[in-house]
Amino acid sequence: MSAFLAAAILVPIVVGSLLVLFRRLPRAARNTIAVLASATTLVLVVMLWFRAGSGSHALWQMGILRVLPSPLMVVDGVGLLLASVFAFVWLLATLYSTSYLKDHEFQDDYFGFLLVMLGAIVGLCFARNLLAMYLFWELAGIATWRLVAFYRSEKEIAAAQKALLITFAGSVLMLIGFAFVFVQHQTFSPGQLTGPTISPWAMFLILLGILTKSASVPMHIWVPDAQSAAPLSVGALLSGVVEKAGLIVYVRLFILSPIVLPDWWPLLIGGVGVVSSLLAAGGALQARDYKRVLAYSTISQLGYIFIGFAFVSSFGLAAGLAYIVAHCLAKAGLFMAMGVVERSTGQHRLAELSGLAKSMPVTAAATAVLMLSVIGFPPFLGFWAKLYVILAAVRGNLVIAIGALIAAVMTALYMIRLYRIFLGEPRPGVVGRESGLMTAIVVLLAAATVALGVILPFLGRFLEATTGVAGV
């Protein structure tokens, strides 16, 4: 049992490190290894489902490091759900990258760090110990730094530095917060705290770290630069998966733990969430290239998830989790769709693109589906997620709920603005072209969004069981 989990974490990390170290492999072999390694991870994570069963949390605990007085990892519904979705998207992104980046240098580096980051994310999904969390967290941060600077020009390196410095500052603050917890409770495991409260300072510092990684006001500023510098496949993973890392820690530490949150806490988190989502929606409305639109949109959507998590007593946790899954699939798909556009037209600026639906109808249709899911229209997955978040918010605080709805309308506005690149008359000289594998992956993600959106009501009981939080 523990072997599966250890393998799911270690296989990608080890294979990835080897890829980075030994760069002489032929292209085909390297790509095959990378894809196989991420496929193996996915299979291992899925096998954990059958081993673990479902329906309760803290099913099974693993202690590799006996020196630490608490179990390091835990396999529970939340971890399994997120890890499976993330590994699935990761596999698709790896496949996608083999085609998307095939004309570029530094691919060994790229695929190596991609795998390392996958291992770190899977580890983070199941980590239960604060130090383990910190470890995986930093590993993902370093991989991000390398991946953002993939193109290695001045601008990209600057953006990567900015991302590294800010996220590192955030995680140091978080580490100080963890130290506070340890001093107070003599443990790094949220499950073994000696009392139900931790000091507000610790909470505040940890929150700052979480906000940095999960790109929320006021620690969000690395995201637009990093994501417009990174290749779109990295952008897909950053906004679909990596920026959810903070949320995972939030769930483990503040929701699925015995810590009693102070009264003002939901309002603070909800406030951060609503300000984030409004501000970033404004940024997305004004951004001039599609990479930045999507980057700001990610910040905005992360704000939404925080709103869901803020009012956790009712629908909150299910809302946030559904939103994480919906956003992961849809936003990764959107980034990859833009990758198809980028590769055939070489353009990033919205003003230069128009009428692409005529030359790339499949991508246009898939993009429409993904876009509508992000906006939150049925029958796509995003609808249920948004419905749950609004329900949670109305229960919590009406002002925040109204702010969230305004952000939703702004989402519709900027997504439509983005979609203009497909509509209207084609611009002479700018012709899109579908690209077999890449388009197929975008379509697959769109299909997943539709399929999950249609069957989600039937998964409702399952969600309740996984989260272990009672409904109304």
Added chain:
Amino acid sequence: MTPLLLVVLVPIAAGLFGWLIGRLRNEFSFIGAVLTLYFAVRLFISSRGSPAVFELVRFTGLNVSFRLDALSGFVLLFVAAFGVLVTLFSFRYMKSWTGVRGYFLYVMLALAGANGVLLAANLPTLLFFWGLLLVLLYGILLVGRTGAERAASKALVIVGLSDFAMLLGVALLLVKNGWVDLVPRAPMPLNDPLMITAFVLVAVGALAKAGSMPLHSWIPQASETSPATVMALIPASIDKLLGIYLLTRLSVSMFNIASNMALRNVLMAVGAVTILGGVIMALVQKRVTRLLSFHAVSQVGYMVLGIGTGTPIGIAGGLFHMLNNSIYKTGLFLSSGTVEHWTKTDEIDKLGGLARQMPLTFFSFLVCAMAIAGVPPLNGFVSKWMVYQGVVEIAREGNRLFPVFLVAAMLGSVLTLASFLKLLHAVFFGQRPAELSRVREGGFTMWLPTISLALLCIAFGVFAYWLPLRHLIYPSLPFDVDPIGIWQPELVTVLMFIALGVGAVIYLLGTARKPVAGRTFVGGERIADNEESRVTGTAFYSSVKNLPVLGDLLRFGEAGSFDLFNWVRGVLGGLGSALRVVLDETIDKAFGLLGRFVLVVGAGVSKLMTGMLPLYVSWVFFGAALFYLILVLR
């Protein structure tokens, strides 16, 4: 499988098959539409009895379930019927358009979505299908001429805005009240501010769907780029039926609107403004479909006004007007589609004298136009008459505002008639431009739908009490409607026919011809193409534009000043940019300053690193001394 599910699933399947197998697209669509009608008829018949409930799935306090009763049964029937007619009409009409493949898929899915909305037992289920319809609306509006995407985006934002308002309303109800059934055991009174807010929010969704002001602006814009069939199916029939269906449910079964006079006044005011605003804008239009689309907006006003009265007769009138409007408005859009299909234009100035070449289309257009103008004994008159009665009835409750609403409604009716006289004159009478001499009537797939709609207008007008009111409208409402004010359309019809017969006799006797004095037209002269010799349709009411206040308002309206979309976009864009500039850039600068500060401090500290050992040693001593001092002094 129960027909409740089939009526939703069959059109989806038909649409998907038609989309995949393009060669059989028409066949699949038609079979799908007819099967849907078959199931709708079965459901309609079974809805005469007690309501049927079907629960699909239940979780976390929500449940997805269907419910069928008299009201949803009859609306379902008409949605399916319009589906069949529009599909039939589309076969020929859509041949000249691109994007036909997606079009038929969207039409079929829209039928499924509409059926889902009508069958939804609670608000979350309804919201699901409601949003689905919006997505389909976006898709179907993209099928069209250049510029269609602007209309589609506008529709998505405006209707999306109202959808989110609805979502908030539903969430409020769910959270504060614990139920969201569309038909609870007893209607709620509307006196708690929270309930009123929820009502208003959900009503916003209903009004936006119906196309009431100020949420109407996408309809005229879409009419310029979209096929007439899209206008006939979505804004003219399905949207009206669903929007007013929801408003009725909301005001009659969920809440008791009669219990709140202020809210009724607000609804009636919305109705009155919509009636007048829509019809005045229609007067100055230059294109047939755009003109019709403003009437589609204007007519909603009567329904909202009727339901807003809160009186049984008014609500019944509003509901009946919804039915009538969807019949004649679909007929009008389809007839104008026929004209446009054969003449290749819908600009009023380029049309004329088509009555002789297209007699069937002319007949259906004439009947539908008279029906919308409220000319007795057609159906539009009956329902408007009921709405008037509802307005008069609120006077009994001491409402001082009733004359305003009554005058608005009647004035609207007069202006509608004026507008349609202009249109009839410009399209079917007057001079025929030379290039239209070869225009003829289309095949039966085009005239059959329009003629059947026109005949329905006559039937529902002449036998208003015996057919629609008795079997469709009254059973749908939970209260008895006082039928005293119903007029006798049968008698009037007989009288009118007698009068017509007398008139015909006099005409045939030929003694009443009045000589016309003027220059003799001997042939060969050119007719000057100026306003004196040929009154074009658009110039018909040009005097309206020269009125002082009204003219300005019209100019503003045409320029988009009253367009909610522009307002929303402006306000939210401004909010977004303000937030971004204030927060985003400030934070970014702060981080930059922090970096600068670290660099400056680092540079200062590095100045101390001179590489001279004595200096370092002295620093160490200095530090040790400091520590010592601190420890000792404590």
